[in-house]
Amino acid sequence: MKAIRFISILIVGLLLINITYNSQFEVSLADGLSWFVLIFIGICLLIWTLVTDIKRYRFEKKVSSFGFTVLCLLIIAIVSLLEVKIQRVFNQTTLLKVFYDGDFNGVGIDFKKNGTYIFDNSSIGSSNYTYGTYQISGDSITLDRNKIGNVSGLKHLVIKPKSNPDSSKTDMYLFSINEKGDMLAHSLVFRITVDNRE
Structure with a gap:
């Protein structure tokens, strides 16, 4: 189950980062639709990961139990920073x-x-x-x-x-x-x- 979560987080995260990065050079309706679908899947993955990590922490009492949650938050931070950077360029006076x-x-x-x-x-x-x-x-x-x-x-x-x-x-x-x-x-x-x- 850990491997499935890890691979799922990586695939969705890397796809989101790739689409967000490339949006500064090219955008299309298909890209926009894919982005929103991936965001929805990502939110579901985050909730699933957070709930699973909390249960694991209650059992193990280790901070390392939140490893996958930290990975999700790192991906969110990268996507957010990329989007802010792109919008800053587009919104120059x-x-x-x-x-x-x-x-x-x-x-x-x-x-x-x-x-x-x-x-x-x-x-x-x-x-x-x-x-x-x-x-x-x-x-x-x-x-x-x-x-x-x-x-x-x-x-x-x-x-x-x-x-x-x-x-x-x-x-x-x-x-x-x-x-x-x-x-x-x-x-x-x-x-x-x-x-x-x-």
């Missing part, structure tokens, strides 16, 4: 947020005030995240790379107004340009959704 809507998929860039960005390449039910750094000067933005996934022309970007065909107002967009400042043909045009520049 946004300077500028842009989005390209491709109907079934989309691309977003969250430029943080600390000079980092989170690139979100999403499709129905999933998102892939890439992290990097950028520099901004006025309306010009320079990324640390030119291509992320299947999206290219990202090295040099510029913020410019563009008429919105659905309304009479002019919205601000982010365009890809070359080193000379010319617009790149066939590149994505990002709509600015959050602008916290002064």
Whole structure:
């Protein structure tokens, strides 16, 4: 019975740690569902382990009786710390947020005030995240790379107004340009959704 509990705790714990760690790079509906199922199983394992260890302690009167409970709490601590670390990165103050809507998929860039960005390449039910750094000067933005996934022309970007065909107002967009400042043909045009520049 000890071996079954130990193996069960390790399997559930390692799966939870793996899914939580990878969620900073990729999330999907399947991952989310798996995470909640594993959390439920983990809670059941924790209760079973705690009850069993208490009974064992009453019989043996040894602190070592709570070994499996300590293992469960250690796994909970690791998962919690990973989640806090990931959320801290995502919740950094946004300077500028842009989005390209491709109907079934989309691309977003969250430029943080600390000079980092989170690139979100999403499709129905999933998102892939890439992290990097950028520099901004006025309306010009320079990324640390030119291509992320299947999206290219990202090295040099510029913020410019563009008429919105659905309304009479002019919205601000982010365009890809070359080193000379010319617009790149066939590149994505990002709509600015959050602008916290002064």
